Amino acid sequence: MKENFLFHNYCYVSVCFFLSDRQVERDVTTSYKSSTPTIEKLRKKEMGEENKVTLYGMWASPFVRRVEIALKIKGIPYEYVEEDLRNKSQFLLQYNPVHKKVPVLVHNGNPIAESLIILEYINETWKNGPKILPEDPFERAKVRFWADFLQQQFLDSLRSATKSSGEAHEKAMKDVFEKLTVFEEGTEGFFPNGTPHFEGENLGFLDIVLCSLFGSHKVGEEALAMKIIDPERHPLIHSWVTAMNELPVVKETLPPHDKMVSFIQSLRGNSLD
Amino acid sequence: MEEVKLIGTWPSPFSSRVIWALKLKGIPYEYIEEDLSNKSPMLLQYNPLHKKIPVLVHGGKPIYESAVILQYIEDVWPQNPLLPNDPHERAVARFWVQFAENKVPCIWRLFRTTGGEEQEKVNKESMEMLRALEEHGLRDKKFFGGDKIGIAEIAYGQVAHWLEMIEDLVGVKLIEAHTFPYLHAWTKNFNQVPLIKENLPDYGEMLMYFKRARDNFLTSRGPGM
Numbered sequence: 024m025k026e027n028f029l030f031h032n033y034c035y036v037s038v039c040f041f042l043s044d045r046q047v048e049r050d051v052t053t054s055y056k057s058s059t060p061t062i063e064k065l066r067k068k069e070m071g072e073e074n075k076v077t078l079y080g081m082w083a084s085p086f087v088r089r090v091e092i093a094l095k096i097k098g099i100p101y102e103y104v105e106e107d108l109r110n111k112s113q114f115l116l117q118y119n120p121v122h123k124k125v126p127v128l129v130h131n132g133n134p135i136a137e138s139l140i141i142l143e144y145i146n147e148t149w150k151n152g153p154k155i156l157p158e159d160p161f162e163r164a165k166v167r168f169w170a171d172f173l174q175q176q177f178l179d180s181l182r183s184a185t186k187s188s189g190e191a192h193e194k195a196m197k198d199v200f201e202k203l204t205v206f207e208e209g210t211e212g213f214f215p216n217g218t219p220h221f222e223g224e225n226l227g228f229l230d231i232v233l234c235s236l237f238g239s240h241k242v243g244e245e246a247l248a249m250k251i252i253d254p255e256r257h258p259l260i261h262s263w264v265t266a267m268n269e270l271p272v273v274k275e276t277l278p279p280h281d282k283m284v285s286f287i288q289s290l291r292g293n294s295l296d
Numbered sequence: 297m298e299e300v301k302l303i304g305t306w307p308s309p310f311s312s313r314v315i316w317a318l319k320l321k322g323i324p325y326e327y328i329e330e331d332l333s334n335k336s337p338m339l340l341q342y343n344p345l346h347k348k349i350p351v352l353v354h355g356g357k358p359i360y361e362s363a364v365i366l367q368y369i370e371d372v373w374p375q376n377p378l379l380p381n382d383p384h385e386r387a388v389a390r391f392w393v394q395f396a397e398n399k400v401p402c403i404w405r406l407f408r409t410t411g412g413e414e415q416e417k418v419n420k421e422s423m424e425m426l427r428a429l430e431e432h433g434l435r436d437k438k439f440f441g442g443d444k445i446g447i448a449e450i451a452y453g454q455v456a457h458w459l460e461m462i463e464d465l466v467g468v469k470l471i472e473a474h475t476f477p478y479l480h481a482w483t484k485n486f487n488q489v490p491l492i493k494e495n496l497p498d499y500g501e502m503l504m505y506f507k508r509a510r511d512n513f514l515t516s517r518g519p520g521m
Contacts, residue, residue, distance in 0.1 A: 121395065121432050133384040137394050144387045160371035164359045171361060175397065209345050 076101035077129040079115050081108055082278055083286055085235040086138040087126040091276045092231050093145050096224050097152040138235075139170060142228055153225045166229040169210055173232055177202045200256070207259045219263040224272045233260070234267045242283045298355030300325040303339055305332060306497055307505050309454040310362040311350045316450050317369045319491050321376045363397055366447055378447040385441070389448050392433050392440055396451040399425040403454065403470075407462045407506070408513060419468060426476055429455075434478045438485055449486055455479075456486040457496050461503050465510055 078094065078101050080087030094101050106115055106125050118127045118134035128135045128144065135144050146155040157163045180202050184195035210229075213219075226234065237260065240252045254261040267273050302318065302325050304311030318325050330339055330349050342351050342358035352359045352368065359368045370378050379386050402421045409415035433440055433448070440448035449456075455471075460483075463469055473480045486492060 121391075121428050130384070135384065135387040135391075137391055140387050140390045140394060143390060144383055147386065148383045160368055161354075161357050161359070163371060164364050164368040167367060168359075168361050168364045171364065205345055 074131065075129075077104060078102070079104045079106055079112075079118065079127040079129070080125045081106050083283060084125055085239075086124075088238075088276050088278075089138045089231050089235040090126045090128060090141050090145075092226065092234065092272055093142050093155055095272045095275065096155070096226060097145060097149050099145070099149055139174060139228075139232070142231065146228075153223075154227075155231070156228050165213075166227060169206065170229050170232045172202075172206060172209075173236060177206065203257050203260065207257050211259060214259070214263075219259075219266045221266055221270060224270055226267065226270070226272070230263075230267060233263060234273055237264045238268055238273060239277065239283060240264065242278075242280060242287065297324075299353075301328060301353040302326070302350060303328045303330050303336075303342065303353070304350040305330050307502055308349060309458050312453055312495065312497070313362045313450050314350045314352060314365050314369075315495050316453065316492060317366050317378060319495055320378070320445075321369065321373045323369070323373055363393055363451070366393070366450060370447070378450065380441055380446070389441060389446060392429075392448040393451045395428070395433070396448075396454075399428070400452070400454055403459055403462055406466055406468070407510060409466065410514060415466070415468075419470075422470055426455075426470060426479060430476045430479045434482055436478060439482070445486065445489055445492070453486070453492075456483040457499075458502070461499070461506055464503060465507055 076094070076099055078087070078090055080090070080103060082105060091103075104112075104114075106112060108125070111123060115125065115127060116123055118129060119136040122136060124136070126136075126138055126141060128141045130144075130148070135141050142155055157166060177199070180195060180199045184192060184199050187195050213229075221230070237252055252261050252264060268277075300318070300323060302311070302314055304314065304327065306329060315327070328336075328338065330336060332349070335347055339349065339351065340347060342353055343349075343360050346360060348360065350360070350362055350365060352365045354368075354372070359365050366378065379389055399421075402418055402425060406415070406418045406422055409418055429452070439445050440452075459470065463471075471480050471483060487496065
């Protein structure tokens with residue numbers, strides 16, 4: 024039986040696409056009563072509390088997870104606010120009016136949107152603790168390039184694959200795997216000793232992005248009974264993700280396995296209707 | 297200072313982005329025009345996996361993807377900063393650069409349309425993108441960062457100069473003074489900045505080049521599509 028293509032692969036990521044794409048469509052028609060005095064009061068309160076950090080997120084989102092990992096690595100205390108993406112709060116809509124998506128980090132009343140930008144902000148603002156981006160500009164350019172590659176090119180391929188069927192889908196999936204291979208080959212140089220290894224919890228920008236996208240591959244594999252990260256096809260990515268999944272900070276931020284599996288299955292069920 | 301080379305193509309807005317950044321910071325560089333229909337060994341050596349331009353080569357090390365190159369230039373040469381000092385404002389500037397990467401490509405999809413439903417759809421997307429820039433990005437400021445140009449201007453150069461060419465070729469008008477007053481003023485202000493003005497591809501030549509490219513594309517696509 025041909026499985027619903029939407030959840031063929033990397034479903035953890037696809038889930039969030041699916042959810043976030045739908046949410047944007049829905050918001051065009053949903054009007055919300057703008058409550059300026061309430062938002063202003065909240066912002067004043069947040070700005071009054073020195074260094075208050077609030078993260079607006081959704082428990083299954085890999086993009087939110089990235090920010091949590093970074094905050095924990097840096098030891099930054101924060102308040103987490105769970106958003107119901109089917110019924111977005113006024114705060115989220117006010118803080119991220121352009122995209123209306125999570126994650127949004129609010130620091131001293133100032134909102135920052137887009138996960139990669141939040142990571143750069145965290146790196147620049149909290150100087151103590153491990154550096155998320157390398158100091159050397161060339162090394163920094165390399166990690167930004169590959170993070171961008173995953174975020175744009177790879178996810179775009181994945182998006183095409185989830186929105187197509189039949190022959191177009193086969194072609195799109197081939198492209199997805201090719202992109203992974205390009206990533207595998209392009210990042211070999213980051214590990215001169217061959218195997219990725221992490222001292223303590225010194226995850227960097229690219230590690231965090233990779234971990235958030237593929238760390239939960241086992242969930243997808245269980246939900247769909249399919250191999251997602253194949254150690255034979257992409258041994259570096261596989262060993263990289265496996266090494267990161269051993270770290271406490273990664274384990275702490277992993278959504279509960281069973282909850283994730285049922286979530287994916289329920290979304291799949293809805294989409295088949 | 298180590299040698300700086302830029303491999304690019306004159307009609308490419310992504311190539312121009314890097315030129316503007318280098319010129320704004322007063323960084324001397326060697327420019328190499330690439331023929332994308334016959335890629336040079338140099339390009340293939342410096343960007344073997346992707347084979348695209350622009351590529352910045354600094355002291356023999358290649359950096360690619362124009363948005364990554366812009367950040368690299370800012371990191372290495374801090375004079376005449378392209379990003380504000382304040383971390384939150386930097387995040388806002390980066391947000392708009394990211395938005396440009398995600399959303400501005402729709403104007404190039406518009407470039408490839410000939411009418412009908414497809415054109416209407418892409419036209420609508422393009423208008424939404426411009427609306428977001430007008431209402432949330434620019435608002436009533438002269439430039440995205442305030443009084444002087446910065447990384448966001450460089451990212452949106454396509455909208456200031458290349459979009460007009462697309463509008464001419466496709467036969468649509470997206471930015472008008474009465475629909476997007478701030479954006480309309482912004483395109484004029486951007487094009488008037490002396491350093492930018494001196495480093496824009498000639499409009500007539502650009503129009504001819506892209507008309508040929510569009511004709512080739514439409515011919516190879518075939519009728520009825």
